[in-house]
Amino acid sequence: MKLLRVKASHFKNCCDGFTIDLTSKSKKTAEDKEYELQEIAPDLHAFNTAAFIGKNASGKTTAIELLDCAYSILGEFRLEGKHYSYDGAQLELTFYHDGFLYLYETALSSGKTMGNQAVFRDERLCRKEYFKTNVKEIFDREGYEEMQDLGDLPEDTSKVFFILKKKQTRAVFFDSFSGGSDTYQTLFRALKNYDIGMDVLAKVIRIFDENIQELARVDDHNYRVVTGGEERIMSDTQLIYFLSSGTTKGILLYTLMAASLKEGFDLLIDEVENHFHKTLVENMISLYKDKSVNRNNATLIFTTHYCEVLDLMGRQDNIWICNANSHIHLTNMYEDFNIRPVLLKSKQYYNNAFRTAVNYEDLMALKKVLKK
C-alpha cells in the first residue's frame, strides 16, 4: 500500500481542496529514478523524500498532521487521540494497493468518547485497476467504480478496513513535542515490535553519545546504562537528565528511521532541525535515497526551516511551501514557481523567491521598541 494523494477540506485551518500529491510530476531522469523516486508500480513513481517549508505559523505542522491523519486511517482504520477536532473535515485519499488504485472519501466528526475518536460518515470507496498506460490519469475520477455492499462496521472504523484488512504501521509521526521520559518506553517498544537488533541500537547510540557503551531495558521504568565500564541502573526520569533530551530524541528518531527503512513505512517528522545536527538530517535523507538501504520503499516526509537541507533534494516537485493568511495554502516548488534547477534552493529561499522571508519592517519595529 502506498498513499499517493490526500485532499482535504475543513481540516483544521486548511483552505478547501488542500492537496498533497506524493507522486512525481516533473521529468524523471535516470539518476532521479535511482535516488529521488521509488517505482511502486510500473511507471508509477512516488518520492523517497518530501519536505514542507515556510515561515513560522505558515501551516507546516498542519500539513504533516493531515498526512498523519491519512496514515492513521490507512494503518489502523480509525482516528483517535489527536489533539485537534475532526468536526466537519472532509478527506479524499488516493492510494495504490496490489495492482489497484483506490479513492476513499469520508466526512469526519468527533465521537462522544473521551479519547477524541473520529466518526466516519458518508464514506465512499472506489477503485480502478492500474495500468501504466494510464499513469497520467491516476487521479481522474473517470474509471473509478464504487465498491458496493462491503459490509457494516462500527462508526469509528473506516471502510478502508475491507481493502487493507490487517492493521499495520503505515507511518510514524514524530512531532516537536516528542522526547519526554516515556521516550525510552517507546524506544524499546519500537525495537521489539519492529524486530530491530541491539546492534542497530548500539550504532545509533554511538552516533549521539560515544561515551555510552550499552543501554538496556530492565523493566518499564528502569534502564541499565554502561559508561566508561561502569554500570548503573537509572529510572527513565534520571536517564533523560543523564543523556539529555536532545540525545534521547535523536536515539528514538534514528531507531524509528531504522524501523521505517526495514519495514517500508513512512516517517513523518515535524521540524526536523529541532532534533539534531544538520549532518544527521543529511544522513537521514541520503539513507532514504539509497536503494540498498531503503529496500521497501519508505518515504521520509518532514517540515523544516533548514533550507540548506533542500539542496540535497534533487527534485522540486517534492517540496511544498506553506503560506497562511485566513487559511493555510500550499504551493509546490515545481508547479507554482519558476525556479531554474541549477540554482541552489537554499539561496532562492533566502532571496525570498518563495515569499517565505520574515518581514523586515516587523523586525525593525521590534528593534525600535527595544532601543527606547
Added chain:
Amino acid sequence: MKRLIMCEGSNELAVVNILLENDALIFTEDDLLGLTPYHARQIKNNTQVQAALSMYFGNDVLVMRIGDKQTDRLVIQADFKEKICETVKYCTLPELEMLLIISEGLVKEYEKVKSSVRPKVFAKEHIRCNQKKYDNSSQFYRDYYGSDCGKLIQATITSSLQSPRILLP
C-alpha cells in the same frame, strides 16, 4: 583513502555492484565513500554524491568515473576540491554491451558488422537471457551475470586486453 565510484549509467552501476557483491575487485564496499557506488555523471547534479562528500571530512577521496565517454570533464565545486585528491576515468569504450557480446562468444560475428552497428544494437538483436531479449536495462545485467559473476569477470579480463584500465584483484 575513500573511493568515490561514479557510474555514468545504471548498467555500469549494476555491473560494479555485481563485482562488489562477489568480492571481485581490489577493494570492498568499506573502501567506498558512502559504502556504495553511485549513478552520477557529475557531482554538481547529484545530491546523493554531494551528501556523501559533505559527510566525509578526509581529503583523500579518489574519484573513479566509469562510462563510455572520455571527453566529459568532471566539474568539482569549490566546497569539495580539497577533499578530492585524484580523479581517474575508466572507459567502457565502445560500449558496455561488449561484455555481453564477449560472454556470448559473439565477438567475431560482431567484428564483421562493427563499422555500421553499435554494440548496443547488436546486443539487442542477438542476446537473450531467460527468453528475454537484451533491453538495455540494468535488470538484464542482474539476470545475466547476477548468478554467475565468473562469466562477468571472464568477459572483463578479455575486454581488459583491449583496454588496460579495468580493475581486477
